Amino acid sequence: MGISIEQWVGSAAVLAATTLIGQALANRIRDRPTNLRRLCSSLRVLQTEIGFRRAPLRDALTRAATAARGTPVGQLFQDAAETLTKPGSTAVDSLVAAVHKHRHACSMEMEDAQVILDLAQSLGATGASDQVASLQASIAMLEAREREALAVRDRFARVYRTLGILAGVVVVILLI
Amino acid sequence: MPHPSIECRDHALRSVLPWLPQDIADELMRLPSAIREGMEEIRLRAERPLEVSGIEQMLLKKVTRAQISHVVQAITGSSLYAVEAELRRGYITLPGGHRVGLAGHVSQSAQAQIETMTQIGSCNIRLARAVLNFSRRLAPILVKPQGSGIRSALIVGPPRTGKTTLLRDLARTIGSGSFDRRLPRLRVAIVDERSEIAACHEGVPQFDVGISTDVLDAAPKIAGMSMMLRAMSPDVIITDEIGDAGDAGAVADVTRAGVSFIGSIHGGSLADVRIRHLLADLRASGAVERFILIGRSGSEFAIQNVYDETLREVTGWASPSSSGWEAQQYLLRQP
Numbered sequence: 259m260g261i262s263i264e265q266w267v268g269s270a271a272v273l274a275a276t277t278l279i280g281q282a283l284a285n286r287i288r289d290r291p292t293n294l295r296r297l298c299s300s301l302r303v304l305q306t307e308i309g310f311r312r313a314p315l316r317d318a319l320t321r322a323a324t325a326a327r328g329t330p331v332g333q334l335f336q337d338a339a340e341t342l343t344k345p346g347s348t349a350v351d352s353l354v355a356a357v358h359k360h361r362h363a364c365s366m367e368m369e370d371a372q373v374i375l376d377l378a379q380s381l382g383a384t385g386a387s388d389q390v391a392s393l394q395a396s397i398a399m400l401e402a403r404e405r406e407a408l409a410v411r412d413r414f415a416r417v418y419r420t421l422g423i424l425a426g427v428v429v430v431i432l433l434i
Numbered sequence: 435m436p437h438p439s440i441e442c443r444d445h446a447l448r449s450v451l452p453w454l455p456q457d458i459a460d461e462l463m464r465l466p467s468a469i470r471e472g473m474e475e476i477r478l479r480a481e482r483p484l485e486v487s488g489i490e491q492m493l494l495k496k497v498t499r500a501q502i503s504h505v506v507q508a509i510t511g512s513s514l515y516a517v518e519a520e521l522r523r524g525y526i527t528l529p530g531g532h533r534v535g536l537a538g539h540v541s542q543s544a545q546a547q548i549e550t551m552t553q554i555g556s557c558n559i560r561l562a563r564a565v566l567n568f569s570r571r572l573a574p575i576l577v578k579p580q581g582s583g584i585r586s587a588l589i590v591g592p593p594r595t596g597k598t599t600l601l602r603d604l605a606r607t608i609g610s611g612s613f614d615r616r617l618p619r620l621r622v623a624i625v626d627e628r629s630e631i632a633a634c635h636e637g638v639p640q641f642d643v644g645i646s647t648d649v650l651d652a653a654p655k656i657a658g659m660s661m662m663l664r665a666m667s668p669d670v671i672i673t674d675e676i677g678d679a680g681d682a683g684a685v686a687d688v689t690r691a692g693v694s695f696i697g698s699i700h701g702g703s704l705a706d707v708r709i710r711h712l713l714a715d716l717r718a719s720g721a722v723e724r725f726i727l728i729g730r731s732g733s734e735f736a737i738q739n740v741y742d743e744t745l746r747e748v749t750g751w752a753s754p755s756s757s758g759w760e761a762q763q764y765l766l767r768q769p
Contacts, residue, residue: 308515308516312515312516312518313513313516314511314513314516315511315512315513315516316511316513318513342511342512344452345452345453345508345529346452346453346454346508347508348504348507348508348512349507349512350507350512352512381512382507382510382511382512382513382514382515383503383506383507383512383514384514384515384552385514385515385518385550385552386515386518388515389515
């Protein structure tokens with residue numbers, strides 16, 4: 259019994275889809291440590307701008323965005339800074355909206371995002387020394403998550419990619 | 435046709451609404467237009483009713499701690515750490531010149547100096563208004579013969595009689611060349627210790643204080659006058675609320691340098707015991723040539739009398755009635 263042309267096309271589509279899913283998951287695992295590192299760097303800029311320069315938060319966020327220019331993390335901080343320029347807007351609203359908008363592009367897990375969302379609750383609402391302490395705590399938490407993300411990447415990045423292809427092959431065999 | 439000042443007061447209220455939580459803003463806008471138009475202050479106190487005052491005082495629904503926190507975040511641009519100097523003074527100036535007084539828990543340094551304020555529980559938003567051209571009626575007694583300059587003057591009056599408002603309009607007209615036809619535009623320097631005359635927000639005066647006017651914001655008066663004298667070579671120095679012998683000495687230094695001085699002082703009259711010694715010092719040094727006594731009659735501000743350095747009454751200035759003062763009130767810059 260031969261394989262029809264439709265079966266060939268269907269199999270190819272299934273294989274392509276599972277491979278792409280595997281690739282996307284692998285990319286997310288691969289990019290997460292890099293994005294977490296960028297997030298930490300931007301938070302360090304924020305810490306300097308607030309702790310030493312006493313720069314208004316919108317300016318500090320813009321500088322943090324510049325430190326990660328051209329990346330989704332940079333875009334996240336840029337969006338938060340732009341929202342904050344509107345009269346009456348607050349750090350909580352602007353940062354929470356930016357995190358929800360860019361979380362997936364930044365390959366952030368919900369727990370990663372939660373660190374920034376928690377930080378947003380007190381950002382700009384206390385004196386400089388408290389702000390620095392709060393930023394340091396967030397940076398430490400993100401660094402810990404980065405280490406964990408690196409371990410996950412080393413263990414699973416290739417696995418997901420291979421698994422995507424293999425899952426496609428299995429589905430094709432079952433269907434045929 | 436509505437009164438021009440009325441339209442503008444309502445505009446002042448609208449311009450502070452973006453800094454308030456939405457439900458409070460909605461509640462204020464639901465008030466009858468007569469209340470909105472006469473509104474002067476909005477007071478928010480945590481877990482107590484919202485209070486508005488002006489032509490009428492009213493209590494509205496309870497303000498929550500979260501709403502106060504929202505207001506503080508909004509007015510500080512979520513940068514409480516960047517406004518610690520303002521917190522030490524107790525107020526923050528918004529775009530438009532509106533002033534928000536704050537009260538909360540004060541932290542002190544080891545030297546018993548106020549370091550910052552936290553746990554803010556009360557905000558008092560004072561809606562800003564400006565008065566235009568009222569000062570021009572003083573031109574006949576302040577402009578020197580042939581328009582060769584301005585006489586140094588001291589405005590004397592009790593609180594809330596419009597001393598700062600008059601100083602602001604003097605700065606604007608003198609610094610814009612519109613004070614008197616005989617007088618060219620002069621360089622004016624404002625030493626604004628309490629940020630009330632120009633209401634600077636991020637370095638930009640929120641009131642029109644004249645095109646040739648420089649503002650030294652939040653500077654101590656004595657050091658500030660000396661700085662402006664050296665740095666900006668002004669024709670006129672304007673400052674608010676002089677109060678002690680040190681201030682009088684600094685004023686004398688200004689006038690000795692050939693620069694005119696215009697300032698204000700709290701006092702009910704020239705015989706007021708609290709200011710008698712200071713006035714005597716100023717007269718003895720010849721630093722002040724005109725003493726302008728202002729007061730309030732009903733809801734109107736009024737120039738009551740003008741005296742020269744020998745305390746002889748000076749005449750020749752425009753009508754003592756302040757009609758037109760209220761009618762010309764409007765907000766100069768809207769955010």
